[in-house]
Structures are given as C-alpha cells and as structure tokens.
Amino acid sequence: DQQVKQNSPSLSVQEGRISILNCDYTNSMFDYFLWYKKYPAEGPTFLISISSIKDKNEDGRFTVFLNKSAKHLSLHIVPSQPGDSAVYFCAASKGSNYQLIWGAGTKLIIKP
Amino acid sequence: EAQVTQNPRYLITVTGKKLTVTCSQNMNHEYMSWYRQDPGLGLRQIYYSMNVEVTDKGDVPEGYKVSRKEKRNFPLILESPSPNQTSLYFCASSTRDRASTDTQYFGPGTRLTVL
Numbered sequence: 001d002q003q004v005k006q007n008s009p010s011l012s013v014q015e016g017r018i019s020i021l022n023c024d025y026t027n028s029m030f031d032y033f034l035w036y037k038k039y040p041a042e043g044p045t046f047l048i049s050i051s052s053i054k055d056k057n058e059d060g061r062f063t064v065f066l067n068k069s070a071k072h073l074s075l076h077i078v079p080s081q082p083g084d085s086a087v088y089f090c091a092a093s094k095g096s097n098y099q100l101i102w103g104a105g106t107k108l109i110i111k112p
Numbered sequence: 113e114a115q116v117t118q119n120p121r122y123l124i125t126v127t128g129k130k131l132t133v134t135c136s137q138n139m140n141h142e143y144m145s146w147y148r149q150d151p152g153l154g155l156r157q158i159y160y161s162m163n164v165e166v167t168d169k170g171d172v173p174e175g176y177k178v179s180r181k182e183k184r185n186f187p188l189i190l191e192s193p194s195p196n197q198t199s200l201y202f203c204a205s206s207t208r209d210r211a212s213t214d215t216q217y218f219g220p221g222t223r224l225t226v227l
Contacts (some may be wrong), residue, residue, distance in 0.1 A: 043219050099157060
C-alpha cells in the first residue's frame with residue numbers, strides 16, 4: 001500500500017506557463033514533506049520542503065502548498081522553463097524518523 | 113565539493129555472483145541510506161545507518177547487506193544476486209539535525225543488471 005501517491009506519471013506544460021504537480025498521502029502522522037527533482041543519469045536533488053505547521057512555502061519560482069485536511073500537497077512552478085523538465089518526486093517523513101517515504105514520481109516536460 | 117560518490121555506475125552480472133556497490137560521502141554526515149528505484153514504485157529504502165556501526169533495515173532489505181565501519185563509507189553488498197534485484201540503486205547521506213533542512217544528498221546512481 002503506497003502511503004505517498006503521485007497519480008500523474010507525466011505532465012506536459014508550455015514554457016512560461018504554470019506547472020502544477022500533485023501528491024497525496026494517506027498517513028496523517030506525516031509532518032514533513034519534500035520535493036526532489038531528478039534529471040536522467042543523476043541522483044535526485046532537493047528542491048523545496050514544507051512542515052505540517054505551514055500551509056505554504058515559497059522559494060523563487062517554486063511554491064509548495066499543503067492541505068492537511070485533504071492530505072494533499074502540490075508543487076507550483078511559475079513560470080515554467082525548459083530546464084525544469086525532469087522527474088519530480090514527493091516524499092514524506094514523520095516525527096524523529098529520518099526515513100523518507102517516496103511517491104512514484106511525475107515526469108514534467110516543458111514544451112518550447 | 114560536497115558530494116556522494118558511488119561505484120560502479122553500471123554493472124552487469126550473473127545470478128549468484130557476489131558483488132559490492134561502494135558509497136562514499138565527504139560531508140561528515142551521520143545518516144546514510146541505500147534506495148532502489150523501480151518503474152512506478154518510486155524510491156524504496158533498502159537499509160540505512162544513523163552512524164558508525166549502527167545500521168537498520170528499510171522497506172526492502174531482503175537479499176542485501178550493508179556495513180558502516182567508517183563514517184564516510186556505506187557499501188551495499190549482494191551476497192547472491194538474483195534477477196529481481198535488477199534495478200537502479202542510489203546512495204544518500206544527510207545530517208541528523210531535523211531543526212535544519214534535513215535534505216538528503218544523493219549519489220549519481222548505479223544501474224545493476226542481474227542475468
């Protein structure tokens with residue numbers, strides 16, 4: 001049973017428009033959420049995170065929104081750029097447990 | 113430059129032939145971890161280590177061993193590889209300070225094929 005779900009395997013967005021990547025989780029004990037970005041032939045790299053005490057965190061073009069009641073988070077990229085084309089993973093952890101539970105990833109394609 | 117290195121990057125082997133994938137980090141991180149990535153399943157944790165001589169099972173530990181004799185190294189050992197261990201493997205490290213950004217730094221990955 002996957003505790004962190006990314007239901008869209010891929011997403012195609014026009015350059016300059018907004019990209020919205022979604023992630024759902026089932027475990028209400030999760031209190032820390034992260035987004036990682038992965039290019040082919042490279043390891044994932046950290047992008048942005050959010051604690052459960054917040055509902056929004058912003059870093060430049062990237063904003064993560066957390067809706068605890070719906071157990072849903074989303075990553076917004078505005079404006080989308082060609083270099084944003086990558087696989088995006090959502091991950092979650094709980095309490096002092098350092099283990100991250102990962103979603104299956106969403107492949108984002110930015111069209112010129 | 114802060115980094116996590118893995119070797120080899122690519123490996124094709126046969127069933128039953130013992131192999132080791134090395135992982136080394138130069139950031140003095142306490143926490144290290146091994147993941148495998150399979151299509152549609154995301155990253156699944158195999159083993160992790162909170163510090164030297166402290167290791168524990170992740171979600172999919174069967175068929176794997178690890179050791180943590182030094183802080184910087186965390187090798188992954190497959191004593192008798194089988195075809196279902198064909199996968200993309202990542203090593204990661206991080207600090208243990210949850211008050212700061214406890215992000216994990218990943219190695220470039222090792223693509224293993226077991227015939």
